[in-house]
Amino acid sequence: MIDVSTYLVADLATIDDGDPAAIVAAAVEGGVTAIQIRGKHLADGDLLRVVDACAEAIAGRAVLLINDRVDVFLAARAAGMHVDGVHVGQGDEPVEDVRERVGPRAIVGLSASTGDEITRARTLSPGTVDYLGVGAVRATPTKPDAPEPLGWDGFARATQTAGALPCVAIGGVGVGDAADAIAAGAAGIAVVRAICRAADPEHAARELHHEWQRAAHPVPNVLTIAGSDPSGGAGIQADLKTIQATGGYGMAAIAALTIQNTQGVAGVHVPPAAFLGEQLAALDADVRIDAVKIGMLADATVIDVVADWLAARRESTPVVLDPVMIATSGHRLLDAAAEAALTRLVGLADVITPNLPELAVLVGEPEAREWPEALAQAQRLAARHEVLVYAKGGHLPGDRSPDALVGSAGVLAAFDGTRIDTASTHGTGCSLSSAIASIRAGDRTALADDVRWAWSARLAREWLRGAIAAADGLEVGSDGGHGPVDHAYALRAGIAPPRRDAELDAWWEDISELRAAIVSDSFVTQLADGSLDAARFAEYLRQDAIYLEAYAHLLARAAVVAPTRAERRFWEASAASCRETEMELHRAHGATEARTPSREAAAYLAHLERAAATGDHGVLVAALLPCFGLYDDIGRDLAAANRADHPYRDWLDTYGSDEFARDTRAAIAWVQQAARRAPGARLRLMRRAFVQSAEHERAFFAQGE
Ligand SMILES: Nc1ncnc2c1ncn2[C@@H]1O[C@H](COP(=O)(O)OP(=O)(O)O)[C@@H](O)[C@H]1O
Numbered sequence: 001m002i003d004v005s006t007y008l009v010a011d012l013a014t015i016d017d018g019d020p021a022a023i024v025a026a027a028v029e030g031g032v033t034a035i036q037i038r039g040k041h042l043a044d045g046d047l048l049r050v051v052d053a054c055a056e057a058i059a060g061r062a063v064l065l066i067n068d069r070v071d072v073f074l075a076a077r078a079a080g081m082h083v084d085g086v087h088v089g090q091g092d093e094p095v096e097d098v099r100e101r102v103g104p105r106a107i108v109g110l111s112a113s114t115g116d117e118i119t120r121a122r123t124l125s126p127g128t129v130d131y132l133g134v135g136a137v138r139a140t141p142t143k144p145d146a147p148e149p150l151g152w153d154g155f156a157r158a159t160q161t162a163g164a165l166p167c168v169a170i171g172g173v174g175v176g177d178a179a180d181a182i183a184a185g186a187a188g189i190a191v192v193r194a195i196c197r198a199a200d201p202e203h204a205a206r207e208l209h210h211e212w213q214r215a216a217h218p219v220p221n222v223l224t225i226a227g228s229d230p231s232g233g234a235g236i237q238a239d240l241k242t243i244q245a246t247g248g249y250g251m252a253a254i255a256a257l258t259i260q261n262t263q264g265v266a267g268v269h270v271p272p273a274a275f276l277g278e279q280l281a282a283l284d285a286d287v288r289i290d291a292v293k294i295g296m297l298a299d300a301t302v303i304d305v306v307a308d309w310l311a312a313r314r315e316s317t318p319v320v321l322d323p324v325m326i327a328t329s330g331h332r333l334l335d336a337a338a339e340a341a342l343t344r345l346v347g348l349a350d351v352i353t354p355n356l357p358e359l360a361v362l363v364g365e366p367e368a369r370e371w372p373e374a375l376a377q378a379q380r381l382a383a384r385h386e387v388l389v390y391a392k393g394g395h396l397p398g399d400r401s402p403d404a405l406v407g408s409a410g411v412l413a414a415f416d417g418t419r420i421d422t423a424s425t426h427g428t429g430c431s432l433s434s435a436i437a438s439i440r441a442g443d444r445t446a447l448a449d450d451v452r453w454a455w456s457a458r459l460a461r462e463w464l465r466g467a468i469a470a471a472d473g474l475e476v477g478s479d480g481g482h483g484p485v486d487h488a489y490a491l492r493a494g495i496a497p498p499r500r501d502a503e504l505d506a507w508w509e510d511i512s513e514l515r516a517a518i519v520s521d522s523f524v525t526q527l528a529d530g531s532l533d534a535a536r537f538a539e540y541l542r543q544d545a546i547y548l549e550a551y552a553h554l555l556a557r558a559a560v561v562a563p564t565r566a567e568r569r570f571w572e573a574s575a576a577s578c579r580e581t582e583m584e585l586h587r588a589h590g591a592t593e594a595r596t597p598s599r600e601a602a603a604y605l606a607h608l609e610r611a612a613a614t615g616d617h618g619v620l621v622a623a624l625l626p627c628f629g630l631y632d633d634i635g636r637d638l639a640a641a642n643r644a645d646h647p648y649r650d651w652l653d654t655y656g657s658d659e660f661a662r663d664t665r666a667a668i669a670w671v672q673q674a675a676r677r678a679p680g681a682r683l684r685l686m687r688r689a690f691v692q693s694a695e696h697e698r699a700f701f702a703q704g705e
């Protein structure tokens with residue numbers, strides 16, 4: 001679906017003697033998602049030149065449409081310019097004819113200003129029109145001949161019949177209107193003068209874009225009821241940091257205080273439970289609560305207060321309960337008598353997140369030694385209390401760290417990954433449960449509850465693993481303890497908060513078999529156990545050096561077309577580190593050898609070159625992503641198999657590193673953002689480019705077999 005949320009009509013008459021390409025470039029930099037070039041008074045040739053300059057300036061970062069002039073669009077497309085479609089009015093040729101001429105892939109927008117026109121557009125055969133421009137909402141100087149303005153009420157009434165057709169509000173709208181526009185059902189806001197005539201078009205675009213984003217993704221209010229950890233790694237402090245990092249507004253009612261540092265818990269003080277009850281009542285009287293996370297509650301009286309409060313709430317707020325009994329350091333955080341009281345609370349939660357010892361206590365069985373046993377316990381617990389159980393394998397021995405979301409019918413979502421090698425896991429349980437609550441609170445989809453919890457859990461775990469991987473970068477606490485995770489790692493790296501993104505997940509599903517195949521191919525299995533033939537490995541490295549040299553160039557090209565400075569910096573840095581790795585490989589493994597690419601390397605590089613040649617930023621970064629994602633995935637498994645006397649030790653280390661994991665996450669986040677901006681046809685291209693790269697990855701690994 002085309003993103004028309006921030007839509008610029010670049011009206012050449014309004015721009016007058018300004019530079020359209022410069023304005024359009026600034027608008028895109030500010031976050032505009034769609035641009036329409038309107039040059040009613042221009043001859044075809046002159047308009048085509050402006051379109052050319054604008055297409056170059058936009059470089060695929062926003063949808064580019066041409067107003068009315070279907071011939072100019074066709075000429076632009078024939079000349080290889082990056083144009084996406086046309087926007088036509090009611091007075092021009094019938095829109096069915098326009099669709100016929102531009103073909104099925106181009107985007108066609110249609111102006112409509114009355115309920116009748118919208119109803120008629122709706123009854124056209126599907127795929128004729130991609131979106132409607134509906135207005136004028138208010139009277140405007142750029143369209144003096146327009147009929148009576150609609151106002152927001154009129155807009156809402158008129159667009160009621162539009163069905164799934166996105167309606168962009170136009171006419172006298174701009175900054176300050178996003179909330180009303182969304183309430184009226186608009187898919188976006190279109191402006192003319194607000195950007196074309198702005199002293200600083202980039203700033204004007206950014207203001208508009210940010211306001212729309214804020215209104216479309218309101219910040220959820222997330223409450224944690226938990227204990228305080230003065231060292232800031234666990235409890236209330238961890239919860240607030242997590243909620244903020246995952247896009248929520250954090251609130252906290254303190255149920256207990258601990259004397260605690262990274263070495264352990266030295267004491268617990270429980271304030272009067274009635275006082276906690278009053279805090280909760282005060283919040284209820286004043287604040288909309290979008291999700292609740294419950295942590296350390298210390299004793300039965302406190303648990304009862306919280307359970308009473310939850311039971312009496314009229315709104316059905318998502319509740320995540322971390323049944324905290326024992327801290328990572330091994331200290332009891334809940335007195336034994338209170339364990340029974342917890343059972344009542346479990347029944348009031350949607351999801352509970354026990355670690356293995358807590359799971360055992362809740363289900364009344366000995367602690368699980370093996371993961372399948374833990375899953376069976378989780379299922380029994382889920383069935384008994386009608387809750388979802390997020391079982392955590394953090395306490396299992398071995399080098400894996402499995403988790404799973406389990407319902408009464410069994411596992412809903414299984415997560416597996418290597419254990420991150422760090423002692424800094426203080427507060428991981430607290431952080432995970434508040435991340436699930438916070439991400440779930442921000443999920444505005446209308447999917448089934450189980451699906452939404454599974455997504456929130458998946459994103460929360462992904463986010464937490466980033467925080468654990470970055471933990472050793474902090475300097476908190478002395479030797480021998482458990483340091484905190486870095487809740488702010490994504491902020492430091494300029495990565496947006498996690499939000500559910502079914503699109504990217506579908507891509508990974510597309511390549512899941514390829515991933516499995518790569519892992520079981522002889523190259524990877526033999527590389528892992530060290531039995532790989534040295535000559536085959538050397539040839540692989542030579543090919544890898546050739547590949548990486550070209551890949552670094554392509555990363556640099558991604559930087560050039562990146563829509564924001566932060567993203568540009570990311571691809572530039574990736575290009576630089578890729579070049580270093582390549583040189584390193586080259587130095588270590590025969591710089592003097594002839595460098596002829598293998599058939600597999602040549603094919604892979606040709607595919608990437610083609611992706612770059614589309615000029616589309618999204619397609620290029622999608623094609624570049626498997627090289628990050630698959631290596632991170634497989635590289636971690638290989639790194640886990642590493643040992644001091646492993647013949648390929650250095651190589652295995654590179655891809656298992658935390659820096660590489662961090663870069664991979666950032667790359668995924670940027671591709672995710674590009675996917676969100678991409679219209680349907682472009683999104684399909686991105687996905688195809690991504691899958692094809694994964695296929696080339698497999699062939700590359702298998703070469704010389
Ligand atoms: N070393 C690690 N590497 C990766 N993930 C970890 C590690 N330690 C804990 N986790 C994750 O942190 C979360 C908390 O797990 P766990 O330690 O089992 O619970 P708790 O902190 O409540 O005792 C889980 O999602 C678990 O998978």
Ligand SMILES: Cc1ncc(COP(=O)(O)O)c(N)n1
Pocket residue numbers: 226227228229234235236258260295296324326327328329333425426427428429430431
């Ligand atoms: C106040 C408080 N609440 C909870 C925990 C559990 O810590 P973890 O998340 O490591 O299990 C803690 N250590 N302190």
Ligand SMILES: [Mg+2]
Pocket residue numbers: 322324326327328355429430
């Ligand atoms: Mg815990």
